[in-house]
Amino acid sequence: MVRMTTTAKATSPVVGFDQVTKRYGDVRAVDGLTLALHPGETVALLGPNGAGKSTALDLLLGLRPADSGTVRVFGTSPREAIVGGRVGAMLQSGGLMDEVTVGELVRLACALHPRPFPVRDVLARAGIAQIADRKVNKLSGGQSQRVRFALATAGDSDLIVLDEPTTGMDVSARQAFWATMREQAEQGRTVLFATHYLEEADAIADRVLVLHRGRLLADGTAAEIKAKAGARRIAFDVEGAVDEDRLRELPFLTTITISRNGSAEAPGRAVRIQSTDADATVHALYGLGLYPRNLEVAGLGLEQAFVAITAAEEAKQS
Ligand SMILES: Nc1ncnc2c1ncn2[C@@H]1O[C@H](COP(=O)(O)OP(=O)(O)OP(=O)(O)O)[C@@H](O)[C@H]1O
Incomplete structure (x- = not known):
């Protein structure tokens, strides 16, 4: 506990x-x-x-x-x-x-x-x-x-x-x-x-x-x-073609969602990540050679923290 x-x-x-x-x-x-x-x-x-x-x-x-x-x-x-x-x-x-x-x-x-x-x-x-x-x-x-x-x-x-x-x-x-x-x-x-x-x-x-x-x-x-939920949120946008698989392989991810944004002429992706080590994840992100825009790193909301804590306990017990 x-x-x-x-x-x-x-x-x-x-x-x-x-x-x-x-x-x-x-x-x-x-x-x-x-x-x-x-x-x-x-x-x-x-x-x-x-x-x-x-x-x-x-x-x-x-x-x-x-x-x-x-x-x-x-x-x-x-x-x-x-x-x-x-x-x-x-x-x-x-x-x-x-x-x-x-x-x-x-x-x-x-x-x-x-x-x-x-x-x-x-x-x-x-x-x-x-x-x-x-x-x-x-x-x-x-x-x-x-x-x-x-x-x-x-x-x-x-x-x-x-x-x-x-x-x-x-x-x-x-x-x-x-x-x-x-x-x-x-x-x-x-x-x-x-x-x-x-x-x-x-x-x-x-x-x-x-x-x-x-x-x-x-x-x-x-x-x-x-x-104590031990995770942080990382959000950013990227323009142009993105290798989604490489994003999914970033270290310390607990969740990632990648959604389309931008326009038909200039397509892009909005990426939302939960990471247990945001510094290391962001460091690796720059290592991919991408140019993340509007980068934000923030703590979890109580709802996300609650989900993370209870999901971790479920995983431990199953
Ligand atoms: N009168 C009862 N007879 C048998 N099982 C019960 C009874 N009341 C609750 N339970 C069981 O005990 C557990 C805890 O139920 P409880 O209602 O205390 O949970 P809760 O956290 O208030 O849930 P919820 O958020 O759904 O209201 C559940 O598995 C429930 O099915």
Whole structure:
């Protein structure tokens, strides 16, 4: 595993997983997971489909028991932490009590929370004040997500857990959602969210956890994850005829795409490369006698880094 966050925090963890395993039959959905979340952190949980993200969140929320290992939330059991109102959660699925209105549901969530916020504020923050009288079963997908968000922020919880929170939200809902989450984090709350939108993780999270087959594959800031993926992007254009095979033989390539550009009279190629040693690749490129134009060398984006890290792990295991 790539472990990159080294700063020791004196405070006790908000969430502590110690060697936690959860199996479904032969599938180890969570496999010996150990991690700690600290107060005020905004943490993104990434992983390919089936990596164990939802299962890990279910264990954290006490919705399923672990087969082995311990899960502690604020130093107590998940159940105690939830009953004490310390955790607000927004899960992927889960019915919303069809026959009630949005307003009634939010009022109920506020009534059940030991430290509720005013119902009006909760509705406004989630952008659902205008649909407070609508029945929950008449909502669009994005509106249902907003209601789930309202339920997760009905009271003054210290930890907010979100499973793919912005799925189905339109662009403005998504922006409003993350602006609110930033406020929550600035007020000292810990926010943990699972997502497939890597640009959200990059923009929002100050720590990224990459899960793969129930194990923690990487743990660090988005910048650290990108750097640890160990590859860089090289992009350039070439004019005229190109020996594509020689380009493909450049050293340290992990991927290469060559596409046509230019015009019929002056054809050319746009070349995009991922390399584990960009300096050596570029050096060899000049050795081919080509004249690369618009040459750019850059680090990987979080999405490319994520793909590189998980693909490398798949290759190791197969
Ligand atoms: N109730 C269940 N019964 C049997 N297997 C399950 C159950 N829930 C999850 N699994 C399996 O456990 C593994 C982890 O699933 P999980 O839903 O935690 O992954 P995930 O990372 O949240 O995936 P996704 O990104 O697709 O939502 C998968 O192989 C899944 O098929």
